[in-house]
Amino acid sequence: MGRIGGRISKENREFDGYKKRDKRNRGKIKMSFGTNLHMKNTEELKSARARKTSSSKSLGPLYIVLFLLVWAGLVYGGFYYSKQYFDQEIKNIQQTNAMNIQEIKDRMDSLTNELIALKGDLSNTDETISSSSSIQKELNAKIELLDKQLKNLEKSLQILKEAP
Amino acid sequence: MRKLFVLALLVLAPFLGIWIACSNFTGYAHALSMPVEKVNLSLYALEESVNIIEREMNNVKTQAENQKNQYEVHDESLSNLTKQATQYKQMSDQIYEERILTMLGEPIKVHSSRKVEIKVFKLEELGYRGYIAKVKLFDPKAFKVVLAKDTLGEKETTLEAVKRTGALLGINGGGFYTEMRNGKPYMVHIGNVVINGKLITPFNGYPGNLCFAGINKSGRVIGGVLSTEKELMALNPWQGVSFIPVLIKGGVSQPIPAEWAKTKQPRTILGEYANGDLIMIVVDGRQADWSSGVTLERLIEKLVELGVKEAYNLDGGGSSTFVYDQEVLNKPSDGKLRPVVTNIVIMP
Numbered sequence: 001m002g003r004i005g006g007r008i009s010k011e012n013r014e015f016d017g018y019k020k021r022d023k024r025n026r027g028k029i030k031m032s033f034g035t036n037l038h039m040k041n042t043e044e045l046k047s048a049r050a051r052k053t054s055s056s057k058s059l060g061p062l063y064i065v066l067f068l069l070v071w072a073g074l075v076y077g078g079f080y081y082s083k084q085y086f087d088q089e090i091k092n093i094q095q096t097n098a099m100n101i102q103e104i105k106d107r108m109d110s111l112t113n114e115l116i117a118l119k120g121d122l123s124n125t126d127e128t129i130s131s132s133s134s135i136q137k138e139l140n141a142k143i144e145l146l147d148k149q150l151k152n153l154e155k156s157l158q159i160l161k162e163a164p
Numbered sequence: 165m166r167k168l169f170v171l172a173l174l175v176l177a178p179f180l181g182i183w184i185a186c187s188n189f190t191g192y193a194h195a196l197s198m199p200v201e202k203v204n205l206s207l208y209a210l211e212e213s214v215n216i217i218e219r220e221m222n223n224v225k226t227q228a229e230n231q232k233n234q235y236e237v238h239d240e241s242l243s244n245l246t247k248q249a250t251q252y253k254q255m256s257d258q259i260y261e262e263r264i265l266t267m268l269g270e271p272i273k274v275h276s277s278r279k280v281e282i283k284v285f286k287l288e289e290l291g292y293r294g295y296i297a298k299v300k301l302f303d304p305k306a307f308k309v310v311l312a313k314d315t316l317g318e319k320e321t322t323l324e325a326v327k328r329t330g331a332l333l334g335i336n337g338g339g340f341y342t343e344m345r346n347g348k349p350y351m352v353h354i355g356n357v358v359i360n361g362k363l364i365t366p367f368n369g370y371p372g373n374l375c376f377a378g379i380n381k382s383g384r385v386i387g388g389v390l391s392t393e394k395e396l397m398a399l400n401p402w403q404g405v406s407f408i409p410v411l412i413k414g415g416v417s418q419p420i421p422a423e424w425a426k427t428k429q430p431r432t433i434l435g436e437y438a439n440g441d442l443i444m445i446v447v448d449g450r451q452a453d454w455s456s457g458v459t460l461e462r463l464i465e466k467l468v469e470l471g472v473k474e475a476y477n478l479d480g481g482g483s484s485t486f487v488y489d490q491e492v493l494n495k496p497s498d499g500k501l502r503p504v505v506t507n508i509v510i511m512p
Contacts, residue, residue, distance in 0.1 A: 093197050111214055114218060
């Protein structure tokens with residue numbers, strides 16, 4: 001690319017030199033040498049233009065190739081940038097979703113643990129209530145027994161009262 | 165220059181499209197995000213509900229535990245009260261027993277087993293003597309009325325009955341008389357006799373003051389003047405014999421027929437203390453140098469003095485016999501043992 005570019009710019013500079021010289025020589029020829037000299041310069045000019053046209057025609061495909069290369073580079077750059085961008089965005093979303101899911105999972109785990117603890121508490125409370133119910137039944141039985149014993153005691157005291 | 169500008173526009177056109185697409189991609193991309201806000205709201209509500217349940221659960225648990233603790237305290241208090249009531253009853257029973265024993269004196273014979281406790285005392289009063297057995301029945305089956313030789317029409321002495329049945333204590337039972345059947349003497353019990361809950365003969369509705377005396381299936385003394393079988397069976401009799409009269413009923417002295425009240429005779433008595441202990445008394449008589457006997461009036465006074473609450477007079481006279489451990493302790497008025505139809509024995 002650099003060598004080709006340098007060559008093109010050198011030729012362009014030469015071509016511009018010809019054009020400048022041609023303008024200057026036109027006056028000088030008219031003033032100094034007359035018609036023959038003028039003819040001679042015209043041919044040179046034509047020749048220079050022919051060289052110039054020939055040179056431009058040979059550089060056309062090169063420009064196209066350069067253009068395609070630049071265009072392909074830009075396309076690739078655009079593609080690369082877009083891919084990076086989309087990937088990053090999706091990655092961000094995935095990360096956000098993962099973090100959210102992890103957070104929800106943690107909270108669900110916490111809830112599960114709390115529910116398990118509640119289940120344990122419920123079971124313990126159930127046992128406590130069952131035990132209380134059992135004790136209450138025992139209490140009722142003991143109240144009946146006490147009632148019976150008190151009646152026996154009353155009877156015994158009544159008997160004692162009538163003792164000889 | 166113009167061509168260059170056009171060229172640049174063409175070159176940059178795809179990038180412009182890409183830039184436009186990318187510029188809004190973030191917005192679209194956010195649509196891919198999980199709608200965690202709604203889930204979070206539900207989770208917050210759920211967490212709050214769980215917290216409320218947890219608090220309520222803790223309250224219920226605390227209340228249940230408090231209630232259980234209170235029940236346990238009450239349970240312990242009731243146990244102590246029951247224990248104290250039992251101790252007081254035992255103390256009361258013991259005091260009553262001591263009062264009875266104080267009245268009866270020192271026992272001369274004592275037997276105690278899983279079924280029965282027997283204490284034998286001497287009875288020595290002015291003009292009469294005899295023996296008293298205080299019987300505490302733990303098993304009512306230890307008390308038995310036995311028919312002579314276990315056969316109707318037969319007779320045997322109390323000692324024979326005690327030996328035959330293996331009993332420890334025995335007294336004579338109900339009244340009887342002799343009749344001739346087929347030229348042979350046939351012993352007939354008067355009134356009704358119940359053995360093991362059954363009348364041994366059809367109900368005898370003997371008129372007058374003839375009474376039934378025995379125990380029920382709980383071992384408590386029952387009896388009275390009973391005119392129908394229904395009345396008798398209503399007492400749930402287990403063992404019993406018949407004679408005359410009722411001496412004390414429900415702690416109240418009963419009126420005695422005139423012909424029985426003033427006569428001194430040997431006596432056999434079945435009675436009960438207020439605590440359920442049985443009292444079996446045999447009083448000797450018709451022996452001036454030993455014991456002249458006792459009138460029923462005087463005997464009732466003595467029984468009341470001893471604290472007896474139920475008492476029934478059984479067959480007396482020459483039948484009155486007191487046997488303990490295969491030994492006749494009293495002195496029967498006939499000078500020998502009289503064979504009788506029924507005896508009451510206590511198994512050891």
